[in-house]
Amino acid sequence: MAPRAVWKGVLKIAEVTCPVSLYTAASTSERISFHTLNRKTGNRVQRQFVDEVSGKPVETEDQVKGYDKGDGDYVILEPEEVAAAIPESDKTLTVETFLPCDEIDDIFFDKPYYVSPSTPIASEAFALIREGMKAQQSAALARTVIFRRMRSILIRPHGEGLIATTLNFDYEVRSAEDAFSDVPKMKIEDEMLELAEHIIKTKAGTFDPKGFDDRYEAALAEVVRAKIEGRKIKPQKRPEPTKVVSLLAALRESAEAGGGKTSGKAAAPRKTAAPRKKAS
Template structure:
């Protein structure tokens, strides 16, 4: 079955426009999902909202959003008030600037989407914009209301189509300086640095995501299969705590090891 577009609108670069569609590029739908079950009856358990003081269930009609101001006091917001405050979507990806493809810190990347022409009549204009980005090796920055939020979007050429990546706002990204402030400064030089560079060179390769195995998902799949088959599955061995070793000695030992090959993907049965 053909994928369904998450959003349709217009891509606008100056006076050039074309109808476009966004499709989810990354999905968690293939992950193993569990339900919460009542062990005694085997029935699924449903979640219920209850009043934090009375403990009584609160039906959907009496549930409203609230913003805490202090000491448990809230400003209550009705659904229609929230809807009225959100900017209307004009369904236009309006390009405001072009930047170098590597001109933005990837920490601001949020979620990727495939961007395609929404109709055959848009193919020429779409291809023109895509080729312009590719030839100049730049990305476009656009803004639109997407899924009831104003979003900044980075658009890059990708094969016959384009990738549109939603971007985090500055206030959504935590300060790296705050996270790194307790890391002590160390000057690394001499043999230690030479050995580290040698190890990196011997293990340098090309990235191929298909070569990496999701051991957690595979273990869950094997567990479910074993339960269905009535088999017991051995518990995974616990990792041993690492020993404190001399850093220079560890580097010297590592430099003697052969380069690791790209891991092969193991398919669950």
């Protein structure tokens, strides 16, 4: 069954327009989910908002948004006042500029969406935009209202379609300098660095998302299955505690396990033949 579009509108580049649809590219809906039950009755429980002072339930029509001005002093915002601040969507994905695909730090990436033409007649314009971006190795920076918020969106070619990734705003991305401020500057010994480089080379590979399994989800599914079938739940085996060794010893041991030398210096990298020049 074809996926359901979460947004439909028009991709606009200068005077070129193309009707497009956005589809969720990543979802957590397949994860195991639980309901909260009353242990004594087995019935589901419901959440209820209560007044934190009186303890009495507050009906939906009496619930309003409030902003804390400080010291528990709130300014109340009525639903129509909140709605007035939400920008109207004109259903136009307006491209403001093009930039190299790798120019935006992926720390700004939020959620990805697949973009495809929403009507057969839009396919030609869509293909033209996609192939033009591929040829220039460019991404498009656009803006639109999606899910009642004005969002900046990065659009990149992806196979036969496009990927649109919503971007975090600058104020939403925390400072890396603050996070790394306590990391001391270290001088690394040559042998340790050579061993580390060797280990990295021996473990070089390519990214294959199918090779990464969600062990927690699989273990959780097995627990649920065991409960349904009336089997005894076997606790997960705890990993053995690691031995405390020096960093250099750990590097040498890792290099040896990967087929390297540990007699003092890291194994020298193998020389590879120079690439052949293409015939002109």
